Amino acid sequence: MSWTLTAADLPDLARGATLLGTGGGGDPYIGQMLVARVLGDRGITILDPDDLADDLFVIPTAQMGAPTVMIEKIPAGTEPTLAMRTLEAHLGRTADATMPIECGGINSMIPLIVAAETGLPVVDADGMGRAFPELSMETFAVYGVHGSPLALAGERGETVVIDTGDDDRQMEWLARGVTIRLGGVGHIAEYAMSGADVRRTAVPRTLSMALALGRSIREAREQHRSPFEAIAETLSTTLYPEVRELFSGKVTDVERRTTEGFAKGRATVSALEAGDDSTLEIRFQNENLIAVRDGQLVAIVPDLICVTDIESGEPITTEGLRYGQRVRVLGISTPEMMRTPEALAAFGPRAFGLTEEFVPVESGELARAGSA
Amino acid sequence: MSWTLTAADLPDLARGATLLGTGGGGDPYIGQMLVARVLGDRGITILDPDDLADDLFVIPTAQMGAPTVMIEKIPAGTEPTLAMRTLEAHLGRTADATMPIECGGINSMIPLIVAAETGLPVVDADGMGRAFPELSMETFAVYGVHGSPLALAGERGETVVIDTGDDDRQMEWLARGVTIRLGGVGHIAEYAMSGADVRRTAVPRTLSMALALGRSIREAREQHRSPFEAIAETLSTTLYPEVRELFSGKVTDVERRTTEGFAKGRATVSALEAGDDSTLEIRFQNENLIAVRDGQLVAIVPDLICVTDIESGEPITTEGLRYGQRVRVLGISTPEMMRTPEALAAFGPRAFGLTEEFVPVESGELARAGSA
Known part of the structure; x- marks a missing residue:
């Protein structure tokens, strides 16, 4: 079922996404500030994967780079949308929704920045089910949706479109090279797919799981219960x-x-x-x-x-x-x-x-x- | 005045282009073989810049990379045309002609490969008047035509489109990074411009000059005259x-x-x-x-x-x-x-x-x- 995410949810989501980041994924607290700034008191519609029309057109958005650099180099906030717009222009098709490629770390937040800026909904799913360091490490790719063409945007408005056909590792290799030359961080749109593809290839409901995890840790603390019991309890009904x-x-x-x-x-x-x-x-x-x-x-x-x-x-x-x-x-x-x-x-x-x-x-x- | 270049001209052109390469520019002898293979006994129409319609649409094509790598890594020959087609698709406009960005070295030959493959004419002009190591070092850029968007093609059919607005140095920096990750050589289409732009920003008649230089060196040798006198004589009527x-x-x-x-x-x-x-x-x-x-x-x-x-x-x-x-x-x-x-x-x-x-x-x- 679809639901609405508001700025009040962001601290819990950031906490849960950091846990799912398994040490990496970039710092979601910076992303959280960017989302809150753009969102104000509006809400973001979060779409359950089961509710997607088969032909809904989804363009996932993300940040790529080394987390150690992301801390030093805070993005302007407009780059992820620029990346999505660049991919839309390249494909000649407009996105109906965005989605995380990675539910751990800052990439839980990047699609929310895009949603806050554009009014698009966000699909409650991702392609890593956690965080991974490379763009080719996606359930999307494992189950037949390829990342290419990928659009990349830099902080000075640079855009790069990379097309490596079915070769997701070469896409990762070239995009990583560009990201390094952009100073260590780039924003990307890739793995464009249909609603039917999402259901077939994505890890479902990881955004809502991150939010539930972060919330359960906070509430356990407030209630002087063990946060680890809360984590285990929250996860027990998930994948x-x-x-x-x-x-x-x-x-x-x-x-x-x-x-x-x-x-x-x-x-x-x-x-x-x-x-x-x-x-x-x-x-x-x-x-x-x-x-x-x-x-x-x-x-x-x-x-x-x-x-x-x-x-x-x-x-x-x-x-x-x-x-x-x-x-x-x-x-x-x-x-x-x-x-x-x-x-x-x-x-x-x-x-x-x-x-x-x-x-x-x-x-x-x-x-x-x-x-x- | 327009003229026709044939395979018989290629050895002289390669020699002259090597001289204008001032030590670099890549080895035109490899490019010459690629042109000859595709061209057969047909001819390529070479357009004098003075004859260009103001609104003729010209997409220059070239190879980028370290000459030391180019010797080891011979291109398939289809990459430069792929780069041009990629830029055409990005711009939504078809080229009427191609042109060298660099008259020295292998880049004298790359537009001829494209011309032999597509039947397009080649403009007798370039943007370096010699060879330079970086894509931003162009009279085109000096006089107001920017290189971006640039399309880059790799030997495995990868394509990359880079848009850095007016920042030609950032374009060079990002394209160089991609080229390194493609193994040291990439093929590019960039500095798309009109016929009027060519007349305003290009160094004119450098293709015919390279051909004349190479021919004069050969003929001097055949006639047991000093090739250096022949070089000076040929250049005396040029820029x-x-x-x-x-x-x-x-x-x-x-x-x-x-x-x-x-x-x-x-x-x-x-x-x-x-x-x-x-x-x-x-x-x-x-x-x-x-x-x-x-x-x-x-x-x-x-x-x-x-x-x-x-x-x-x-x-x-x-x-x-x-x-x-x-x-x-x-x-x-x-x-x-x-x-x-x-x-x-x-x-x-x-x-x-x-x-x-x-x-x-x-x-x-x-x-x-x-x-x-």
Whole structure:
């Protein structure tokens, strides 16, 4: 069912989207400010995927770049709409709605900026079901909708249209090169598709899930309940039902560099109790990719690895990781459509150069979140 | 007056274009083979700029990339036409003719490939009057026609359309980034303009001049005359009347690296006579930029610095420079429209990071070519 999102929803949505960003996806708090500024006291119509007409024309919009740069370089706010208009002109067709390509991080907000500016509705679905670092890592592409042609807009009004046919990796490669030369951040419109394509290829209701997650964490805090119980409870009725606490401890090492347009690195979390020398090591490329506890794999992409404040449950991004932080690390299952062989080929461990095989987070033996 | 170019003209045109390439511009011999293959025994109509209807629609075509890569990576031949078709689709207008953006090097040949494939005529003019390393270094831009939108095609059929408004340097920067990610070579269509624009902003008759230069060098050799006299004689009736012999000697040092999409480096030529320790040092970025004889500037960009075989007059590119070669280095004046303050701002010494001021090659005191 369609519903209306207002500026009052944005802080909860930002919190939930940061959790689904699994450490990356860019900072939604900046995007939230941009949405609020343009939206004022109006509302944005959010369309349920089941309600879409088959021939509705949807143009997803997003930001691309390294999250470490996004913090330094706040967009003017007009670029995502310029990207969409550029793609419309190229295709000779006007969008009926926009949609996130990624429900984690700032890309939960970019389509809302476009909606606030243009009055278009936003489809409650995305193509990552979380955040991923590359434009080719989309369920859209896995299930047959290609990203190209892609339109890219820069902060000085530059536009670039890239057409690589069915080759989504080459599209990513060229768009990344342009983004780097635009200073590290670009805004894009890509994966134009029909309403029928959305139902076939998108992860449904991830925008409403992000909002529900963010709201449940806040309400749990206000009610002095465990935010981790609230997270598990909220997810239990979604396509992401399995939640595991992977580790709790103190961040004792962070290594991070921005290279080739990505933020890459690793973090170590060590046990709090004296005498307990167990650790969790997390490796990331924009997003958290793999979590290894005392040498044993406990969660791996595309399952979600989320670092949160040990008390408040507030999600912490890779660029927000600091020595000494007390954190709780959660593993969350991704929808089955993201775990098929085709999906794992696009955004499973090998797509990130990892040699480990995918193992569902729920097959481990760690305690269920909230039970700790 | 319009004329017809045939495959028999191509070797002379390639030779002349290599001379005008001033060390860079890419190897026209590869382009010549591609033109000959497509052209067969047909002819290409070459349009004199004075004959163009004011509203004729001209789309120039070219290759971009580092010459060192172009030698290794021979294009399929269909890319330049794909670039033109992509720009036509973007602009919603069909080209009446194509034109070189650069008369030196391989870019003398690329519009001929397009003409051979499509049957379009080629305008006898260009925007560099020689070769330059960057797309913004055009008399077109200096006199008010901007390069953007630019269409770029890759060897796997990728297309990219870049629109940077009036900012030709940003267009160059983004297109260069895409070209690097395409493996170092891309084919482009840009600086779309009217016949009236051509007359106002292009360097006229540089295609016929390149052909005449190449032919005169060959004929002088066949007639056992000095090719250098023939060069000076041919140029005397053009916009490039001043020719100076800057140095003759042996290449004793070459330093060359491909970096950021360019071939950069320097070469030293030493006197042949025992006891004469004078040298000429040439610095290049794709093209030869500056020639310094025994510490004294003798020629500088945008004037032409051409390295040729000491006997045959055959031009030698920067990537063809080898230790031990016997060479004659010529300095050639560029047309006055390339020496105005606006023109020097676009492609004078400062545009290449040189601190030296522009000094016309004919203001020096060296011997006139052919008199040595």
